[in-house]
Amino acid sequence: xxxxxxEIVPVLSDNYVFLLHEPNSGATAAxxxxxxxxxxxxxxxxxxxxxxxxxxxxxxxxxxxNRELQRATGCAVVGxxxxxxxxxxxxxxxxxxxxxxxGSAAARVFDVPGHTIGHIAYWFPDSEAxxxxxxxxxxxxxxxxxxxxxxxxxxxxTLRDLPAATRVFCAHEYTQSNGRFAxxxxxxxxxxxxxxxxxxxxxxxxxxxxxxxxxxxxxxNPFLRADQPTVARAVGxxxxxxxxxxxxxxxxxxxxx
Ligand code: ZN
Ligand code: FE
Numbered sequence: 001x002x003x004x005x006x007e008i009v010p011v012l013s014d015n016y017v018f019l020l021h022e023p024n025s026g027a028t029a030a031x032x033x034x035x036x037x038x039x040x041x042x043x044x045x046x047x048x049x050x051x052x053x054x055x056x057x058x059x060x061x062x063x064x065x066n067r068e069l070q071r072a073t074g075c076a077v078v079g080x081x082x083x084x085x086x087x088x089x090x091x092x093x094x095x096x097x098x099x100x101x102x103g104s105a106a107a108r109v110f111d112v113p114g115h116t117i118g119h120i121a122y123w124f125p126d127s128e129a130x131x132x133x134x135x136x137x138x139x140x141x142x143x144x145x146x147x148x149x150x151x152x153x154x155x156x157x158t159l160r161d162l163p164a165a166t167r168v169f170c171a172h173e174y175t176q177s178n179g180r181f182a183x184x185x186x187x188x189x190x191x192x193x194x195x196x197x198x199x200x201x202x203x204x205x206x207x208x209x210x211x212x213x214x215x216x217x218x219x220x221n222p223f224l225r226a227d228q229p230t231v232a233r234a235v236g237x238x239x240x241x242x243x244x245x246x247x248x249x250x251x252x253x254x255x256x257x
Pocket of ligand 1: 115
């Protein structure tokens, strides 16, 4: 059981590609390679050889580099069986609950529909690392392009239940703008205030706010806190209101924020 090294590669305006390297075997994966060029450069700088691509969902800003990277390296392309017809170059189809190996590092796959129907997340328990694409963001969550609020709420609860120390590697640097909405929802949440200060300091020096942790998101992310009385009140509902109704209203308000 080996721990992964994770390298963050910023691409496009606000996407992150993550390079996962398992040092014993040399196995190396790119999570959601939006574009090939910066990934190839980062691999060369590290001296790593790409063995896998992991896709969380089919959107072009997550799969745009698949074909060229596959051509250049012959790597395997891992994606959801449910989305096999929409993931370019897919060679390994995975499904909910399945475990597979990157070298000697075990990854567990979760279905997390909502942003898209076939969206999945990859969890490496021994490395305390979660790759959740556009499902859970720091201080936010993905837009509902294909799924229902009910699906998304259940997906978020699945991720919220992972161990507190789990590092959350989400696919976009949206934290600061998510934070402006979060602050409106829970102005009196001291954990959120501290996180916003930390985020501003990181962004002021051009550093990523990713990864966050499950503990931090539980404490600060309004979309994971739809069952908190403060959040229910913020959207005009009674404390104890159905968390799904609170989540649905929060997501609606964020869409027009
Ligand atoms: Zn997306
Ligand atoms: Fe995206």
